[in-house]
Amino acid sequence: MTQGEPIRKAVIPAAGLGTRFLPATKAMPKEMLPVVDQPAIQYVVEEAVGAGLSDVLMITGRSKRALEDHFDRSPDLETALGLKGDDTRLDAVRHASELGPIHYVRQGEPKGLGHAVLCARRHVGDEPFAVLLGDDLIDGRDQLLSTMIDVQRKTGGSVIALIEVDDSQISAYGCADITPIAGEDYVRVNSLVEKPSVEEAPSNLAIIGRYVLHPAVFDVLEETAPGRGGEIQLTDALQTLAKGEGEGTGVYGVVFRGRRYDTGDKLSYLKAVITLASERAEFGEDLKTWMKEFLG
Numbered sequence: 370m371t372q373g374e375p376i377r378k379a380v381i382p383a384a385g386l387g388t389r390f391l392p393a394t395k396a397m398p399k400e401m402l403p404v405v406d407q408p409a410i411q412y413v414v415e416e417a418v419g420a421g422l423s424d425v426l427m428i429t430g431r432s433k434r435a436l437e438d439h440f441d442r443s444p445d446l447e448t449a450l451g452l453k454g455d456d457t458r459l460d461a462v463r464h465a466s467e468l469g470p471i472h473y474v475r476q477g478e479p480k481g482l483g484h485a486v487l488c489a490r491r492h493v494g495d496e497p498f499a500v501l502l503g504d505d506l507i508d509g510r511d512q513l514l515s516t517m518i519d520v521q522r523k524t525g526g527s528v529i530a531l532i533e534v535d536d537s538q539i540s541a542y543g544c545a546d547i548t549p550i551a552g553e554d555y556v557r558v559n560s561l562v563e564k565p566s567v568e569e570a571p572s573n574l575a576i577i578g579r580y581v582l583h584p585a586v587f588d589v590l591e592e593t594a595p596g597r598g599g600e601i602q603l604t605d606a607l608q609t610l611a612k613g614e615g616e617g618t619g620v621y622g623v624v625f626r627g628r629r630y631d632t633g634d635k636l637s638y639l640k641a642v643i644t645l646a647s648e649r650a651e652f653g654e655d656l657k658t659w660m661k662e663f664l665g
């Protein structure tokens with residue numbers, strides 16, 4: 370790996386079963402659930418591309434063909450829209466297939482996020498890379514990934530994104546014990562624990578779904594035993610890197626205070642859809658007026 374070369378690769382795990390949204394996700398990947406008029410996964414791919422990551426690898430599984438179709442050309446649909454002169458929709462349809470080369474690899478068995486990331490090893494090779502989890506949408510106006518990429522370049526380690534949460538929420542996330550670094554806008558991560566109870570949690574800093582990782586994580590993941598939930602946890606591999614010494618070790622955190630929309634459970638998903646819809650120029654104001662009336 371050459372220090373200083375730009376980070377180019379993004380890995381997007383999308384092999385989950387989407388059980389929280391059943392029956393909507395019985396025959397459709399949860400990543401295709403619409404957030405206003407665009408599948409959730411498209412926001413994530415656009416974020417990666419916007420941060421300069423031109424090579425996207427999706428980790429998929431069974432029943433995920435719709436993802437590949439969505440980011441591919443659709444000649445019949447394009448011809449039909451062209452004949453109608455519907456340029457706006459034609460552009461929207463084409464845009465999804467013009468986000469860059471998207472590659473796919475299957476995870477095969479649902480053995481956890483750490484295992485999903487390990488499936489990217491051959492494609493990523495020996496370079497630092499980003500991981501974006503589809504359940505978190507980060508507002509394009511709030512730079513997070515590009516800040517994390519800068520921190521990776523500066524430190525040579527791995528970088529996680531953290532948010533402050535209420536104590537009652539910490540058990541839904543990985544949790545970090547950190548030390549601020551004087552004069553820097555990132556922190557040193559001393560240790561990590563996956564989904565701790567409130568009593569075990571070392572802080573109220575929760576890991577959210579953006580990572581910029583040193584490729585040393587792959588060797589560590591190969592050796593990481595199943596952890597919480599019997600799954601190979603990325604958090605456990607990062608804990609090893611935080612405690613390790615030498616090339617590729619060291620974990621740093623960027624505490625994010627911008628706009629994040631969680632689409633991972635039904636209530637958060639509904640809030641994300643309403644928030645983003647209310648900002649749309651075409652109908653945002655009408656929606657807000659209606660909501661006021663609806664709430665009486």
Ligand code: G1P
Binds near residue numbers: 603
């Ligand atoms: C994963 C990670 C967890 C992190 C979370 C962020 O958990 O294992 O550390 O806090 O993503 O969304 P999951 O939500 O996939 O169970």
